Amino acid sequence: MAEVVIVENSQAAGELVAAEIARLIARRSDAVLGLATGSTPLPVYAALREQLAGTDVSRVRGFALDEYVGLDPAHPESYRSVITREVVEPLGLTPSLVHVPDGAEAGIEHAGAEYDARIHAAGGVDLQLLGIGTDGHIGFNEPGSSFASRTRVKTLTEQTREDNARFFDSLEQVPRHCITQGLGTILEARHLVLLAYGEGKAQAIADAVEGPLSAFMPASAIQLHPHATVVVDEAAASKLKLAGYYRYTFANKPAWQGI
Numbered sequence: 001m002a003e004v005v006i007v008e009n010s011q012a013a014g015e016l017v018a019a020e021i022a023r024l025i026a027r028r029s030d031a032v033l034g035l036a037t038g039s040t041p042l043p044v045y046a047a048l049r050e051q052l053a054g055t056d057v058s059r060v061r062g063f064a065l066d067e068y069v070g071l072d073p074a075h076p077e078s079y080r081s082v083i084t085r086e087v088v089e090p091l092g093l094t095p096s097l098v099h100v101p102d103g104a105e106a107g108i109e110h111a112g113a114e115y116d117a118r119i120h121a122a123g124g125v126d127l128q129l130l131g132i133g134t135d136g137h138i139g140f141n142e143p144g145s146s147f148a149s150r151t152r153v154k155t156l157t158e159q160t161r162e163d164n165a166r167f168f169d170s171l172e173q174v175p176r177h178c179i180t181q182g183l184g185t186i187l188e189a190r191h192l193v194l195l196a197y198g199e200g201k202a203q204a205i206a207d208a209v210e211g212p213l214s215a216f217m218p219a220s221a222i223q224l225h226p227h228a229t230v231v232v233d234e235a236a237a238s239k240l241k242l243a244g245y246y247r248y249t250f251a252n253k254p255a256w257q258g259i
């Protein structure tokens with residue numbers, strides 16, 4: 001099963017995960033990072049700014065999980081813009097080495113396969129950051145997504161559109177389609193790190209970590225992965241049945257193992 005680490009707050013989560021990424025980059029200067037959008041990974045990116053200060057990151061590569069279809073990449077809420085603003089610029093990554101799925105409508109039928117081929121050509125993702133939607137989606141793999149799915153176009157649920165409307169002027173502006181790495185694509189990353197904070201994510205986390213494997217709960221796919229780490233604050237951990245065991249395990253873990 002996934003290793004669950006319960007931390008005090010989102011800042012502690014960010015620091016813990018950033019330390020793991022910094023260790024990875026120290027080992028491998030051209031590490032391939034799997035980047036996520038949404039508010040959840042922001043504390044990781046903030047902590048990375050400090051922890052990577054003075055490190056040469058010019059060879060670090062990145063692949064984002066997903067993108068809206070038909071939204072101008074220059075729109076401030078396109079995931080291309082978000083990744084540039086929150087990750088590439090503040091960390092000083094080389095823009096040409098950081099990829100986001102192409103959400104342009106022209107050629108969209110080939111964009112998924114091309115993206116998977118790019119990830120493959122880069123040697124795969126070393127560490128994949130993941131947030132989780134209130135309905136259990138990872139990337140934009142909505143309930144019902146096949147565990148074998150590849151990068152492809154999906155239709156967003158109304159719940160996800162409503163959740164994401166806060167980034168737009170109105171619900172109407174939130175695109176209806178997206179292109180997202182599939183669950184099968186995500187499972188090929190060498191290390192998955194799923195983060196969540198707050199009570200609103202507690203049920204999805206409990207279902208993903210301790211519930212049955214089900215395409216209805218896309219994040220439960222992480223149970224199939226040999227190295228998955230779930231980093232949650234107390235509120236997001238509040239519905240986990242084995243919380244005491246996870247705390248005990250982490251407290252007794254040898255420091256050299258990292259997460």
Ligand code: GLP
Nearest residue numbers: 037038039040131132133139140
């Ligand atoms: C979006 C993204 C997901 C993200 C989710 C949760 O739907 N495509 O990658 O995990 O939102 O967002 P937040 O982290 O803001 O709660």
